[in-house]
Amino acid sequence: MNEIKVHEVGLRDGLQIEKQVVPLEKKIAWVEGLLAAGIDMIQLGSFVNPEKVPQMADTDKLFAHFSQDGKKPAGVVLSGLVLNEKGLERGMACGVDMFCMGVSASDTHSRKNTGKGSDEAVGQIIAMAQAAMKAQKRIQVSIQSAFGCGFEGPIPAEQVLAIVDKYLAAGIRNISLADTAGHAYPPQVESLYAEILKRDPGVELACHFHNTYGLGLANGYAALRTGVKYFESALGGLGGCPFTKVAAGNVCSEDLVHSLQRQGLATTIDLDKLLETARDLGGFFGRELPGFILKAGSIVHFKKA
């Protein structure tokens, strides 16, 4: 059951709304903390215009650092988010293990985020995914605002599944649904993932929830029940999307890991070490981060009844 993987995205999605730029040395220590805790997938950053997003200006350097011999345990996957061909080229050059890319199912969100409508963006993303696969790179392709949009409100499942169909037709088998605004609710999560598995039972599914309305862990449980294996979260519950109306942080990694470990999953992760790194980050950002386990302490030592 340790095939459930936690994919830490705090260094990318968690920093989008932080004003305080995190220096490279701090990012390296942060990743080292995650590696010491046994997190097996870590998103180091995105490949965007460094002038527009100073938080991500050192993404190439961070990958180059951890691509050196002995800097990360074997089997750990370092992922990077790419938005266009230029980003893909940069990522190829600096040692990205897995390329993440995606489109928004909400046309409004897509245009605000990328300047392109959903349809146009899908074609471009598929071409990029195929180029990465051709280069023998692992990929994960996402659909943002898959469960609702701060601008448009509900996103019909058909609209999401139409994108899934295009991904599947293009040979893409790693799909993440992202709840960018936090609108997802558990039965919707179960139903949407089940529809994808009906189309292709072999597809590898990931989930990415935000905790705007407090349902992050509930949605995570719904995803787990349906067969999702990859859980994206951010240490300390960092995050929030600048291109949507109301969005709270990502699901908090410590809370997610605690919840999984109570169920006997993700047991290779050292929760105490994870909490150390989260506390250190809270100190760095100078505020109390929203995690529950950070406040209450862990009870995984109790194991299961």
Added chain:
Amino acid sequence: MNEIKVHEVGLRDGLQIEKQVVPLEKKIAWVEGLLAAGIDMIQLGSFVNPEKVPQMADTDKLFAHFSQDGKKPAGVVLSGLVLNEKGLERGMACGVDMFCMGVSASDTHSRKNTGKGSDEAVGQIIAMAQAAMKAQKRIQVSIQSAFGCGFEGPIPAEQVLAIVDKYLAAGIRNISLADTAGHAYPPQVESLYAEILKRDPGVELACHFHNTYGLGLANGYAALRTGVKYFESALGGLGGCPFTKVAAGNVCSEDLVHSLQRQGLATTIDLDKLLETARDLGGFFGRELPGFILKAGSIVHFKKA
């Protein structure tokens, strides 16, 4: 699907750790806010020694007030917690619609809370429940620490089910499982309720979760899936048990209602009015209450996709 009922327990469980005694007039306004929002079950307080628990000293007066003609809509159930025969007598005299009572599945918690071990307490509670039923009163009998205990750690399911068996044998058909310390996790919730329904598919099930580890709504979803109909929560997420080691507040009523309404349930509740009362309470207690919807605002107007 509006057979799902939200049972507001903030006036009882929410006040256990508050130092600031809430005056009767404030409690009346609080209940009026809940009634205006369409909450259909409200726990007004407990019948305990007023000298030991000043917060609950006016419970009889509060019931007497709302027992007057025209003070509450027809069909609304006002419940009161009773701990002993004396409390039951007081409740009979002042218009309690439903008597709530219970024992802890954790012997340590039971002794700290009541001075009696679980076994001894079960016999007394059953006798009280039978007396209330004989008087044609609605009852609900609970098992506290049903999913784990801050002192003892895991509570084996068999221990909880042994109490359930005694309740069922005594003709009790309304059972609430209370996660006093917040240790529950979703598959455990599903499994424990399913075991009860195996014993008697006609039993009416209630749940009472605390959000210590952030899993309150996830556990609520698990309970809902299994067939639980009564959901206990506290406005603003007030609460925390003084007789256990680490325990955060109850599941927040606004967050619970929001989560249910996203699924098309509990739609007779007016969430905006509920939020008004929660904001007012936050003002009264002079601090930010932990609810998510209080911060992010509601999206139930979006309805389902």
